Amino acid sequence: MAKTEITTYQYDFRNVPGENLAIVLLLNDDKLLCMAAFIDNENELPPPNEGLNGVVFVSYRYKWLKDIIDMLRNEEPVFFNWQRDDHVAFISTAKEAVGEEEYKSFFRQLFA
Numbered sequence: 001m002a003k004t005e006i007t008t009y010q011y012d013f014r015n016v017p018g019e020n021l022a023i024v025l026l027l028n029d030d031k032l033l034c035m036a037a038f039i040d041n042e043n044e045l046p047p048p049n050e051g052l053n054g055v056v057f058v059s060y061r062y063k064w065l066k067d068i069i070d071m072l073r074n075e076e077p078v079f080f081n082w083q084r085d086d087h088v089a090f091i092s093t094a095k096e097a098v099g100e101e102e103y104k105s106f107f108r109q110l111f112a
Contacts, residue, residue, distance in 0.1 A: 002082045004028050006091070009072050022065050024072075026080050026091070033080045034058055034089065038065040048082070048089035056082050058089045 011024040019041050026034040032055050039045065040062040048058045060068070068091060072078055075093045082089050 002084070003079050004033055004082075006033065006072065006078045006080050011069070020062070022062065024065075024068065028080075034082075036060060036068070038062045038068075047087050049087070050082070050084060056080075056089050 005028060006026045007029055008027045009024060011022055013020065013022050019039065021040060022038040024036040024038065025032060026036065034056045036058045038060050045059040048056055050056050071091065071093065077094050079092050079094070080089070081092055
């Protein structure tokens with residue numbers, strides 16, 4: 001399994017014939033690791049696939065976009081994991097202690 005830290009990301013919204021989608025590019029420095037498409041339909045999602053250039057193409061449901069963006073913005077470190085033999089791709093955080101109480105900073109900002 002290849003596990004690589006995501007150091008930067010970029011996303012955009014596209015309107016293509018028949019559907020709307022968002023594209024999130026996951027990078028390690030300037031190296032593109034993954035192109036994730038967030039699709040706004042109920043068709044079966046294609047399995048993850050690796051292109052000739054080593055970039056992995058992954059599809060997710062559009063409704064998961066905000067959760068992925070939240071993870072990329074608020075967690076550190078975040079990793080892209082690719083299991084070539086099994087065609088399994090996922091985005092994950094490092095192990096984190098239970099009860100770190102991230103919510104406290106949210107409430108301090110809310111009521112400050």
